[in-house]
Amino acid sequence: MRVLRLHVNGDCAEVAAPEHWTLLEVLRYKLGLTGSKQGCDKGDCGACTVLIDGVPTLACLSLAATVEGKQITTIEGLVPAHRAAGGEGVDPVQNAFDKTGALQCGFCQPGMILSAKALLAKNPNPSLKEIQESLAGNLCRCTGYTQIYEAVVLAAKGDLA
Amino acid sequence: MAARDQHGSEAPWDQGFRVIGKENRKVDGMAKATGEAIYTDDIQLPGMLHAKMLRSPHAHARILSIDTSKAEALPGVIGVLVGAELPVRYGVIPWTPDETALAVDKVRFIGDEVAAVAALDEDTANAAIRLIEVEYEILESILDAEKALITPEPPIHEDRKRRDNISKHVELEFGDVEAQVSSADIVVEEDYSFHSTTHAAMEPHCAVAVANSDGRLTLWSSTQITHYVHRALARVLQLDPARIRVIQPCLGGGFGGKSDPFSLEFVVAQLAIKTGRPVKMLWTREEVFYAHRGRHPMKMHYRTTAKADGTITGVDAKLLIDGGAYSSFGLVTTYYSGQLLTGPYDFPNYRFDSTRVFTNRPPNGPKRGHGSVQPRFAFEVQLDEIAQRLNIDPIEIRRRNFLGAHTETVNGQRITSNGFLECLQEVEAASDWKARHGKLPHGRGIGVAGSMYISGTNYPVYPNKMPQAGVQLKIDRSGLVTVFTGGNDIGQGSNSMVAYLVAEELGIQPSHIKVIAADTDLCPVDLGAYSSRVTFMVGNAAIDAARKLRHKLVEAVAVAWDVAQKDVRFMDGTVVDLSAAARSMTHVEAFHLAEEMFDTLGSTGAYNTPTLGGDYRGGTIGSAPAYSFTAHVAEVEVDTETGRITVHKVWAAHDCGRALNPMIVRGQIEGSTYMGAAEVVLESHDLNRFGLHAGPSLLDYRIPTAVDTPELAARIIESIDPEGPFGAKEAGEGPLHSTIPAIANAVFDAVGIRLRHLPFTPAKVLAALRAKEEQA
Numbered sequence A: 001m002r003v004l005r006l007h008v009n010g011d012c013a014e015v016a017a018p019e020h021w022t023l024l025e026v027l028r029y030k031l032g033l034t035g036s037k038q039g040c041d042k043g044d045c046g047a048c049t050v051l052i053d054g055v056p057t058l059a060c061l062s063l064a065a066t067v068e069g070k071q072i073t074t075i076e077g078l079v080p081a082h083r084a085a086g087g088e089g090v091d092p093v094q095n096a097f098d099k100t101g102a103l104q105c106g107f108c109q110p111g112m113i114l115s116a117k118a119l120l121a122k123n124p125n126p127s128l129k130e131i132q133e134s135l136a137g138n139l140c141r142c143t144g145y146t147q148i149y150e151a152v153v154l155a156a157k158g159d160l161a
Numbered sequence B: 001m002a003a004r005d006q007h008g009s010e011a012p013w014d015q016g017f018r019v020i021g022k023e024n025r026k027v028d029g030m031a032k033a034t035g036e037a038i039y040t041d042d043i044q045l046p047g048m049l050h051a052k053m054l055r056s057p058h059a060h061a062r063i064l065s066i067d068t069s070k071a072e073a074l075p076g077v078i079g080v081l082v083g084a085e086l087p088v089r090y091g092v093i094p095w096t097p098d099e100t101a102l103a104v105d106k107v108r109f110i111g112d113e114v115a116a117v118a119a120l121d122e123d124t125a126n127a128a129i130r131l132i133e134v135e136y137e138i139l140e141s142i143l144d145a146e147k148a149l150i151t152p153e154p155p156i157h158e159d160r161k162r163r164d165n166i167s168k169h170v171e172l173e174f175g176d177v178e179a180q181v182s183s184a185d186i187v188v189e190e191d192y193s194f195h196s197t198t199h200a201a202m203e204p205h206c207a208v209a210v211a212n213s214d215g216r217l218t219l220w221s222s223t224q225i226t227h228y229v230h231r232a233l234a235r236v237l238q239l240d241p242a243r244i245r246v247i248q249p250c251l252g253g254g255f256g257g258k259s260d261p262f263s264l265e266f267v268v269a270q271l272a273i274k275t276g277r278p279v280k281m282l283w284t285r286e287e288v289f290y291a292h293r294g295r296h297p298m299k300m301h302y303r304t305t306a307k308a309d310g311t312i313t314g315v316d317a318k319l320l321i322d323g324g325a326y327s328s329f330g331l332v333t334t335y336y337s338g339q340l341l342t343g344p345y346d347f348p349n350y351r352f353d354s355t356r357v358f359t360n361r362p363p364n365g366p367k368r369g370h371g372s373v374q375p376r377f378a379f380e381v382q383l384d385e386i387a388q389r390l391n392i393d394p395i396e397i398r399r400r401n402f403l404g405a406h407t408e409t410v411n412g413q414r415i416t417s418n419g420f421l422e423c424l425q426e427v428e429a430a431s432d433w434k435a436r437h438g439k440l441p442h443g444r445g446i447g448v449a450g451s452m453y454i455s456g457t458n459y460p461v462y463p464n465k466m467p468q469a470g471v472q473l474k475i476d477r478s479g480l481v482t483v484f485t486g487g488n489d490i491g492q493g494s495n496s497m498v499a500y501l502v503a504e505e506l507g508i509q510p511s512h513i514k515v516i517a518a519d520t521d522l523c524p525v526d527l528g529a530y531s532s533r534v535t536f537m538v539g540n541a542a543i544d545a546a547r548k549l550r551h552k553l554v555e556a557v558a559v560a561w562d563v564a565q566k567d568v569r570f571m572d573g574t575v576v577d578l579s580a581a582a583r584s585m586t587h588v589e590a591f592h593l594a595e596e597m598f599d600t601l602g603s604t605g606a607y608n609t610p611t612l613g614g615d616y617r618g619g620t621i622g623s624a625p626a627y628s629f630t631a632h633v634a635e636v637e638v639d640t641e642t643g644r645i646t647v648h649k650v651w652a653a654h655d656c657g658r659a660l661n662p663m664i665v666r667g668q669i670e671g672s673t674y675m676g677a678a679e680v681v682l683e684s685h686d687l688n689r690f691g692l693h694a695g696p697s698l699l700d701y702r703i704p705t706a707v708d709t710p711e712l713a714a715r716i717i718e719s720i721d722p723e724g725p726f727g728a729k730e731a732g733e734g735p736l737h738s739t740i741p742a743i744a745n746a747v748f749d750a751v752g753i754r755l756r757h758l759p760f761t762p763a764k765v766l767a768a769l770r771a772k773e774e775q776a
Helices: A023-030 A075-084 A092-099 A109-122 A128-135 A146-157 B029-034 B069-073 B122-129 B145-150 B178-183 B226-237 B263-275 B285-291 B330-339 B373-390 B394-400 B420-430 B494-506 B534-561 B587-598 B662-681 B739-751 B762-775
Strands: A002-008 A011-017 A049-052 A055-058 A071-073 B049-055 B061-067 B077-082 B113-119 B133-138 B166-174 B186-194 B206-211 B217-221 B244-247 B279-282 B298-306 B312-322 B350-357 B444-454 B469-475 B481-485 B513-517 B568-571 B574-577 B584-586 B602-607 B627-638 B645-655 B711-717
Touching: A002 A023, A011 A023, A049 A109, A055 A109, A071 A075, A075 A092, A075 A109, A075 B029, A092 A109, A092 A146, A092 B029, A109 A128, A109 A146, A109 B029, A128 A146, A146 B662, B049 B122, B049 B263, B049 B285, B061 B113, B069 B077, B069 B122, B077 B122, B077 B263, B113 B122, B113 B263, B145 B312, B145 B350, B166 B330, B178 B298, B178 B312, B186 B373, B206 B263, B217 B226, B217 B263, B226 B244, B226 B263, B263 B279, B298 B373, B312 B330, B312 B373, B330 B350, B330 B373, B373 B394, B373 B444, B373 B739, B394 B420, B394 B444, B420 B444, B420 B627, B420 B645, B420 B711, B444 B739, B469 B534, B469 B587, B481 B494, B481 B534, B494 B513, B494 B534, B534 B568, B534 B587, B534 B602, B574 B587, B584 B587, B627 B739, B645 B662, B645 B739, B662 B711, B662 B739, B739 B762
Parallel strands: A002 A071, B049 B279, B217 B244, B312 B350, B481 B513, B645 B711
Antiparallel strands: A002 A011, A049 A055, A049 A071, B049 B113, B061 B133, B077 B113, B166 B350, B186 B298, B206 B217, B206 B279, B298 B312, B444 B627, B469 B481, B469 B602, B568 B574, B574 B584, B627 B645
């Protein structure tokens, strides 16, 4: 066991976990942040993607002990951040994914949405090719991706009436 | 009788739909987008143990002994389970119970479950598994279907009546196919094969069980058929089913891969009973590949006879189906492999001879388009060849053989609505077919194919005359309507579908509907998410329940207003008086009036299929109350130097009856097409010569990423089915089928080679190109 100080969604969490646990295990099974999903546990599927200092990162390949002191954002962090910034409802990217029907089984979506957030943060008007390349690390088995692209385009436009 | 007429003169939608046909948001979309949605592995219970499986390292072996003493002695291990403790056999098809929760005397494929351990944490459970000692007598393994067909020894299942490795054989003939051969203008006869592919849903299988001290057992499981898991648990655990509750939490994709009862469900339940603690088991991605139940590999021989004008006169098929180690849905697969080919074209004469064999491979089962994707591939490629040899446009030959609407197929399947011609027309126009087919530069081509699929099936898996689907409605004084349905939402959106239908029928807003689904303690039985039955069957049951309730609501308001019932209209949560337009009330007030008049309000609704199917053994299997139809055009590029095929774009037009929510239907068409395209060029569930999976990971089993996926252009065709819920049919499986032959036929258009054996690897492409050059 090791006591970790993790900065997750703006909070500082102190948590004891086995030394070899990944960030994904700590998030899901110690902090109860089960929005980050485990699809493969070996870095192939992207369902566990979180943002570490704003960079999309596979939580299943990140040892929890290596991310102390870094800012970790999980899917659960988006709504509170959006509200803290004066917004209403949910984060616009989440809203766009819901509106375009990009969510079927939903299992890949927390990771997909965070990858999309990171893309839009550095490139507010991405081309289709840029969207595809940015999301290529997040496997989706339901949609064929088309409605996911529509969601990202919609979020970029900000036209979410 | 048209769907509208079934609703009577007071149907709320004679002024147009208020909910149906609109791109409403899903009832669970926001929960999924925010991470609030709870999937099975998200369930954490106090004191919960973690369980792991020991799996067979041999493809075929007898278990001589199992020694679990060292595992039991490991600190942190709380419970150990072996097959002898749960010896009762089960199978999703009641006639073929050949599985046990854990192997009892034999293992039949690499990965077969042998023993299980529950421990305080996963690491301890994994360590304990390695301490279990199993003594095996290794048996000869059969990894090839052709060998299984001719080799009765060793039988993979020893105590069946037949002492061979035939799982199921079906031979049916309609008309006389042999008589057509001599009179035909053209006979095309070829071999085709379909390889092994798997579902690869993003969520691995997971189950959590709690056994309460009052003898009640609760199982949360990532299943797409709660009801069959419920039945199987009662059978295997020998418990009263009334004391078992099965709940399907949010499901991370199914595609057929979570349709069977699985070993882990029995194991966590028994370990929970044994230890008195909650138990969870989450399979690793590798274990999911072994659990499999994926698409059956098939070796197929087709002979089609036709007239010079392209009219099909007969189709003769012989299929060899690799079942893998267990029966699973195999009885159905074997029928589907023949029964579902008899549209959208008119076959005057048809015969199929399908044999499913057991092999020592991970068991095959239902994958999206169960049993009929493989024959569809073969036949559509053969039809393309007939068109080419007769010099008929491939779309035109499909038109000429159109089966028609409101008719019957050669094998006695009743066809209702049929929008196949519109599907063809749509993809022909969208792809600019006439200007481009046969006219693109060498290496680039387009191809077409068509298909049909069932919207549910008459065959209820276990014989009973009760409804296939039930729905219950409960009214709250707040104006909320809670819908209880046994239907399994596996991501296809069935909970949303039910909410839209009830909202439409009651004339209230979807935001006033809450859906509680797939919980056997709370919800009326539905037979589950398979065979594309949910929209049709659960949808009709939901409308039935809502209509009964609406009659009460209308009556209460009519009495209060002293007007005729036909003048009371519920729209968007407001009740209006059509005889005096100024008068209205909220639906909440109407609920109160109705509760005053009738006492506590609620209703039930049900759906059962009409009597369908030919009057012969197996005639009900694949008999659907309605069929969906699809046409695809695919555009490909073939690199003649590397042999690599790139699928650039696929146009898919699908007749779904009525699109209850076009956004969701489009998602189903796109997702199906994507999955089909991947089976042609990327995915292969390969084993090595020992039966060991060649690459049980999402890196090696190459499901397409965003950059691998072709551009998808989905078009919805609405034929408005007379018996579907507001005219709807299925959309979740049909649109996969013809993707695959459309790509094969596009490859022919691009470079003039007929590829008949999936997957289309660069090596096969290069070999075919070389053979073509040598012929020339």
